[in-house]
Amino acid sequence: MLIKNVSILHSGQLLPGRDILIEEGKITKVGRDLKDESDDEPIDGRGKLAIPGLINGHTHLAMTLLRGYADDMELMPWLQEKIWPLEAKLTEEDVRWGVKLGCLELIRFGITCYSDMYYFPDTTAQATKEMGLRAFLSGVVFDMKPELLGQVEPFIRRWKGDELITPAVGPHAAYTCSEETLLREKEIADRHDAMIHIHLSETREEVDGFLLSKGKSPVEYLDSLGMLNERLAAVHCVWLSPEDCYLLAERKANVVDCTVSNLKLTSGIAPLNTLMEADVNVCLGTDGASSNNNLNLFEEMKVTAIVQKNAYHTPAAFSAEQVWRLATQNAWRAFRLNLGLHAGALADLVLIDLQKPWFCPQSNIISHLVYSMSGGVDTTIINGKVLMREGVILGEAEIMEKAQERFLRLTS
């Protein structure tokens, strides 16, 4: 497959007239006047910008089905009266259509890979493959449902080596899993060189609880179990001490920031500048659609930048270039994916229509992508396959219809 005459970014500048050759799921050449051996009709890239596909570092994708079902409530009534009773009724079919609905949205936002923690990970994996996305998937584990732990390793064995799905380990949090459960999860992750995906230091209550009961912060506690390493994706990390930040840096753990969800649930604002000064690898996620309520990583970039500026009292903090790096290079590093517009990279890429007023004037494209982007993802390609072309995703209407049916069944 050949993309002709597209613009690419180089050191923040727009380079027009480039061709991108894709063969067998990989980018094999980027340059001028390239030829394609295949019979595929080339994709016309004129007026468009090619960027590597984005990674959404934290989702509960099936919860897209619960979007707008319960907002603006205190955390405990929200969980106890709304989310948990509904989740208790969730079937595989619900998860299948919730995941497919979420995939539609990811494709429309230029997200080619997501990292998920939820129930029914096999169904999630199957639905994701059918949709053609790349994903890091983990079945959620906590002690209230002891049967979940036993399903972790079989799930990993079933999906290990898959082209699109990378299985991972998903202990829900240090306060919902016993030490024994956490150590068991760590052992499985070590054995399979798998990532651990965990909610960490999300609320002040969580951190205060650990300090009182164990004399350690949740970060220090996980470190005492040997769980901080470069395969850890620690999500939220809102309430960190400077010592926690340096410990995460020393252990090369990854932090996934979810600013929008943290604001909406009033968990607080993560100390991202401190984390980045400590040289922690920070990337971005949206969290589930029931607490965001979309999966839009461009919105996440903007809100993260402006909220961090305000928190650190200087507009010079958190530049557009810096937040763009979190969403791209830092995410590639966290998930160990060879992404980028260069030969050898995975053919996960996105074309954005620059002929939109929010990209005009074409002054600083990275600033526009971070601060003014309000749509315009035109084409999404994953693993060399076109999932959306000129804004059209085949089968979209049917998926939305099915999702609506499942939602009505769940809430009836």
Add this chain to the structure above:
Amino acid sequence: MLIKNVSILHSGQLLPGRDILIEEGKITKVGRDLKDESDDEPIDGRGKLAIPGLINGHTHLAMTLLRGYADDMELMPWLQEKIWPLEAKLTEEDVRWGVKLGCLELIRFGITCYSDMYYFPDTTAQATKEMGLRAFLSGVVFDMKPELLGQVEPFIRRWKGDELITPAVGPHAAYTCSEETLLREKEIADRHDAMIHIHLSETREEVDGFLLSKGKSPVEYLDSLGMLNERLAAVHCVWLSPEDCYLLAERKANVVDCTVSNLKLTSGIAPLNTLMEADVNVCLGTDGASSNNNLNLFEEMKVTAIVQKNAYHTPAAFSAEQVWRLATQNAWRAFRLNLGLHAGALADLVLIDLQKPWFCPQSNIISHLVYSMSGGVDTTIINGKVLMREGVILGEAEIMEKAQERFLRLTS
């Protein structure tokens, strides 16, 4: 003109299958099976939601030309090294194309009316009329450029009574205008029953300065000049005492909140819950594209809600319904416009395509408009004229080309 089979909102619920009849710039009927006397082909509303057009309560629309030109800088170097030198070179032609570019964006975001303060208000008015939008326009006035004050009343006389343009008075701020200038502006506004559009209590420095030099807050100072009334649009109001809030309420002054711009420039977070408890009429604006960097009021709604929740430490603060009210009813009240989907209202309305994944499942539509909306404005109608239909605005490419030319000239 007839819109057939569209959905409308009633008490937060979706009512499908409604027709909306538009005659001579007004909505004349909303109901079922309506007939149109005109020969116009009806607009098919199936799968779409009609909402009243939104009002962007604070812009510097010509500054859309400066989008992305200078970001992530401290306030004074940003103004002194970047914005002011460029503004010194601004011509009427620059303003014309900056405004038209801004109008494109407003139309795409479902904004049918905006309230502006900037240089060359006649050019802004002319360009806005050519584009077909409704606007409240004021020429900016401050003492550093004494010639501006003399232009205020002639501008008002020229545009008073226009169908689309309502002239207003725009003293930049209490700290950039002398008491004499402010009183002169007030006198003009009173004589013409015009609105006063002013930046107020935006930064902590501004408020501290007033308290030190006058022993009054900026709000109290304006009140001592008799400027607080229902024709005042006080923009920003980030640093208010509870007394300021009650004073604004007592005088029935309107507050225009610009959360995104306030965060990006690190001015702080306005005490909206306190303002609303005091029963102040608060509405929303984006500020100029050089400090936002777009004009998207849907984004403004979401960021406002989640930032206020976090600031007041409860997810129950600032519900979707509440922020939707700021963007609709409160704005109609501030600008004294008869809007809404009812007979007699101005035919300023917007059709939104509900067949987008971020509106699925169709659980709580107001929640979706506030928290998950990421595009889908399909048709924008102002004063009974269709400015965008199915996402197409005639002449859009030429305006973007001209804006790009003007930007290159300005920065060369």
